[in-house]
Each structure stands twice: as C-alpha cells, then as structure tokens.
Amino acid sequence: MEKIIKINHLQKSFGAIEVLKDINFSVSKGEVVCIIGSSGSGKSTLLRCLNLLEIPSSGEVVYHGQNILEQKMSNAVYRAKMGMVFQQFNLFNNLNVLDNCVIGQVKVLKKNTAAAKKTALDYLELVGMSQFINAKPHQISGGQKQRVAIARALSMEPEALLFDEPTSALDPEMVGEVLKVMKNLAKSGLTMLIVTHEMAFARDVANRVVFMDSGVIVEDDVPDVVFNNPNNERTRIFLKRILEN
Amino acid sequence: MAVDANSSFITWVLYILQSSWPLFLRGAQVTLIISLSGTIIGFLIGVLIGIIRTIPIDHNTNLFKRIVLKIIDYFLLCYIEVFRGTPMMVQAMVIFYGSAMIYGIRMSPIFAGVFIVSINTGAYMAEIVRGGIISIDKGQFEASHAIGMTHAQTMISIVLPQAIRNILPALSNEFVINIKDTSVLNVIGVTELYFQSNSAAGNNFRYFEVFLITCIIYFIMTFTVTRILRYFEAKLEGPSVYTIHGSQTVPEAEIKISTGSKKNGKNH
C-alpha cells in the first residue's frame, strides 16, 4: 500500500520536557488510524508535528518520499495537503459558513472564487450543512460548527485529514452527528488520523489503533488486537480505566 | 443689539452669539477637522504598529529577522511610552518650536495640530490595536495556518477584521477625547474652538457667557459624534460582548462592554 506519510525517529521537546520520544509510524493511503492514550501523553503534539504547527526537534516527516522538514516543499503547500480538524472547531468568526470553506482555496490554492464556492458547496452538502451557508459561526451549534470545520478542511482537497479530539468539546447529543460524518468519510476512502477518546468509534471505524503513553507509541495494531488482546500491560491498564468510567 | 454692563445674562449670550458666531463656527470647524483627521491617521498608525508588534517570533524565525524585529519593537515601545507618558500640550510645544528651531521647519498651525494629534492618538491606538489582535483566539490563527495561509493572509482576512470591529468603541472614544483635547493646541496658535473663544471673550470681557457657549458647542460635537458612531457600531455585526484594551484616560483598564444585542454567542 502506498505510504502517504512516514515518521522516522520523531522527537519533540518543549524546553527540557521531552514530549515525544523516538516516534516511528506510517500511514497508508485510505487508512483510518485512531490514536488513543491518556491526557498529556503527546497525542496532540504528534498531530501538530504532522501539520507543522509544531516543528519537531529532530527526526523526519516523510511525505511521499520527501522529508518535509528539509524545506524542499513550501509549508503552505504541505499544510494544505494535511487538513486539520480541531477540538475547538476554530472557525473564522468574521466569515460565514461558505466563506470559511472558500478562503483557503482562494488564498492558498489560488482557485477562482466561483470554483472555490462550488467545491465548498459540495463538501458542505456532504457534511449536511448546505442550508447554513450564510450563517456566521456564532449562529450555529457546536456539532454544526465541527461539521463546517470538517468541510473547510475537505475543501482544500487534502491527502489526509488529522482530527484532534473532534468530539471532546461537544455536548453529548451532538457527538453522534459528527461521528456519523467521520464514519462516512472513512468509508469513502479518505485517509484519516484521529485522536479520540471514543473507543467504540475507534473499534468500529479504525483500520489501526495506536496507543500512546508518555511520549512513546506503546501499541500499534488492528483494533481487535489493541482492544481485546493488547501486547502491552500499559495498554491493558489504560483500557481498563477507560472502560470502567 | 445694544448691551452694557447691566444687561441681563440672556442678552449678553444673545449678543455674543450674534457678534461672534463666525469665530465659534470657524473654531468648531478647525476642532473637528483636526480631531477627525488626527483620529483617522492615528488609527492607521496604531494598526500598522499593532501589526508589526504582533509578528510572531518563534524557533523557526531566523536570527536576522529576529534582531530586526527586536530593534523595531524597541523603538516603537519608546514612541508609545513617551507619547502616552507626557501631556499633549507639552508635546505640541516641543514639536512645534523644536521643528522650527532645529530643522528650520515652520509648520502651519493646522498642520502641526493634525500632526500632533495623529502621533499622540497613534501611541494610544497602537496598544489598543495590539490588544485587539491578541484577544482573537489563537485557534483561529492555527486553523488558518493549518490550511496553509501565511501570517499576512491570516491577519488581513481573518484577524484584523475582527480585531478592528472589537476596538471600534475604543476608537470612537479616542475621537471624542481628541475633540476635547485639541483645545490644548491653542498654545501653538491653532485657531480651534478654545482659541477662538478666547478671542471672543477678549473682545468684550464676558468670560462666563462666552465659555458657556463654548462648553455647549463642545458638548454638542461630542454628543453627536458619540451617537453617530454608536449607531454604526450597532449596525456592524459582531459579538455582543467585547473588551476595550486600555483607553486614553485609563490606559491599563480593560473595560467589558455589552451591547446587549439579541445574539448571545456563547463562545464570545
């Protein structure tokens, strides 16, 4: 399977604190990888390193055989290829739903506005938000915001989408609508990397589950193995704690 | 109309209005021109400085850019501190007479007035704009960077429209303050309203009546301007609660203002 992204010996420190320690893993085209782990284990930092929101302290992020940390490729172009969906949605508050999905295409991909609008509408339709194109972010609910954020990321036609706890900031009744959208995306063959605490979703949708603990990848296997028969004691303890709650 | 020392207060007021209205009118005009252009130019200075001072410096900024930014930042900070920390009346004297003595520049009083009010307002607006930029949540910067937009694109399309919207009340406030504070420019011979009132008073030595009229004219100007600007602020869409970062009277104050609009976006 074609590898979209491959991480070699990635290490990241904030000052004296080493948050990621020698991370190695890769994502193939069409794969859905869920990253689980306790708070502070470095999941967000890993995702942010993949989008260069954080610059890794050392190691390689290889994208289609090219180490993007060597700056051969512009950060803007690369970032457009790695869409990101945040826990807090982070919609642009001054723009309406449609323009949230248009602006990146126009400014970064240099598309003309008409084409950008068409693409944006397609993806807003896909996430079920096409009736809300003229709404401002403060007029829609959290679940709707997150669906718009997903459409915004998709509008850039990325190679892969990175999700950082996309449902953690949502009221419980809105979690379902967002997970449903994500499930459909997974089925459509989009490559996704999802940090999540939704174990049922991970078990159901993921091709692979990665368990992180204190900055290292402890377990990286198919959901069945990770959830039912983990190789590592730490995974077992984490899952036990999660399932008890 | 005939008046003498025994005429009633009302008679004097009417007499002064009748005889000196061109003075008041011209004075009010100059006051408005200087405070309006000073506020606008000061706002532009403030936006420019606010943008420069919020250019992010992080570990991937190269050393040269880092040093240049630090130096510029240092000078801008000096400018802000000096102009916020000294009275505008004294600034006017120093700049007006200083430019004449050191550079041999003889500024016209009106030009000098606009110049002084502009750079004075700029010093205050710089901090207000910077506060406005900083108060936009980091998540929007990140989301913008995450889709590949540059810092400049993010500022222009996402951050500044919101920041400027949020500081509009502070800008109106500056304008009103400037209408009042241009009165100090009489020390360099700017023929604004206070200066003209002084002339009117000198003509007939009725200081109370003249300055009561002046007072009313100032109030009409500030009141009208406040109402007009508030109307426009309310028209612009935006969060119902926002923060003014500092003001000329209380530079460090952060005033939470609620416009009580019908939208109650809970993320603001």
Ligand SMILES: Nc1ncnc2c1ncn2[C@@H]1O[C@H](COP(=O)(O)OP(=O)(O)OP(=O)(O)O)[C@@H](O)[C@H]1O
């Ligand atoms: N910018 C930063 N500066 C300093 N330390 C940081 C920074 N960002 C993250 N950290 C630290 O790195 C560690 C890992 O953080 P990270 O956000 O990646 O964890 P996480 O697994 O996503 O946790 P959570 O489940 O709570 O989101 C934490 O100890 C955190 O305090």
Ligand SMILES: [Mg+2]
């Ligand atoms: Mg996190």
